Amino acid sequence: MIDDDIAFAGRDRCAVAGIGQTEFSRDSGRSVLSLAVEASRKALADAGLDVSDVDGIVRCEQDTVTPYSLAAALGASNLAYWADTGPGGVAPCMMMGLAMGAVLSGQAKTVLAFRSLNGRSEARLGSGDQRTAGQRVGGFGTYDEFYLPYGLISAGQTFALMARRHMIEYGTTAEHMGAVALACRAAANRTPHAQMGSRAMTMDDYLASRMISSPLRLFDYCLESDGACAVVITSAERARDLPRHPVLIRAVAGGAPPDLRPGMMFPVTTREDMTDLGGRRAADALWRRAGVGPSEVDIAQLYDCFTVSVILQLEAFGFCGRGEGGPFVASGAIRHDGSLPINTGGGHLSEGYVHGMNHIVQAVRQLRGEADMQIPDAELCLCTGGPLPVGSSVLFRRA
């Protein structure tokens, strides 16, 4: 055990009381607002609560659905607290912190946290910036003027530069990244609702997939998806009186890397050590606040926008040493029968990309014992948030 962080008053005092999700697809045929309503209604029904109980809504700043629109569409007229967090996939873990803060400070009793996107049929996240030729780009603190004019457009290209650097420094290989893709695919193959649920993948399939932005191949990329997820957070005390077995929020923590640079995603490439993540600092705080260390974690839902981000986060959160992420994943440790099963619903790579929120839902399923690919006797599940430019994390515990 690591020393307690006495400044963190939230340990085990809040819980996820309900979860909900829509179908994950390539084309929902519906608005993001209607997706958010469906996921929220399901989460409330799961929690045994009524829409009139909702007094708080938190969201990702990139969501086009605002808390007020969702409240209006749900008929949640008791809305009294709302907040946005981010950036992007960092948001879901930070949402757990916002919800906890609202509940523990008395600003809300029942907080909905959601993410809704038509990430395939409407706003493809992998497309990056799509402004037209001749248009001025960057400035105003974005620092995009140093990158977009060169043709650095997307997150995949940025992670490709990080992956190459990790290969140069530590000898990480394509097969290492393939091991992450295969672990997620194998989990999806045991998860009926996963978008890749019925499609197997071998290492040969992985290596044969077309190069997109070297060294990253098609199967290093997550699935741009349409879909929504929502969870209901309330006090642990109240959750005990609700129908579902509560899953406690043991601790939350965000973190910035030691060499943080201004701007959003692209300036990560200017860090002296661009494969070190803010997640390392988040992990330091998380383990301290939780009073446990990485060796006590049963399952991890690691933010897998790309395979390489899993390797980097395994290092950042202390499951292996710096540079050892490749051999760690190749050892089989991350498979369902390994020492640290990851992304047990298939993750962003093979279940669907709901920008980190489906990882939260999957963590709750595992700790309730109702996942499709259930890991036996799981008590602690880590979730991490999008690794750039800062990192986030939440540790859930079975009550």
Add this chain to the structure above:
Amino acid sequence: MLIPNTTDRDTGGFFAAAAEGRLVYRACDDCGAALHPPTACCPHCGGENTSWHDAQGTGTLHSWTTIHQSVHPEYTAPYTLVLVTLDDTPEVRLMGRIDGEPELEPGMTMQVWFETVADGVVLPQWRPA
């Protein structure tokens, strides 16, 4: 082409120098730290006095990626993005673009050149020395 905003208050000096064929970086006048991406205040000493300095224009290749699938109509695959760490100011790492799939090695020496992308707008670019 996507044309850079060249008049940002913190970064415009980089592009003003490039238009004159000079590669510059911003640095703190008080502690000397190079500040990239450029800022008007120094996170190392808290200083608020900064100025632009000439760099010698050589660097080492830190990482690269070859784009095989275009994601923007203005940038047609294949092309290669290179990250170059300045030899005289290793705190500064800059991007360049090379057409096609060049043979590259980590740590190789790179040389700056200047590409005019619009009237009065110039990007520093990099190629193997």
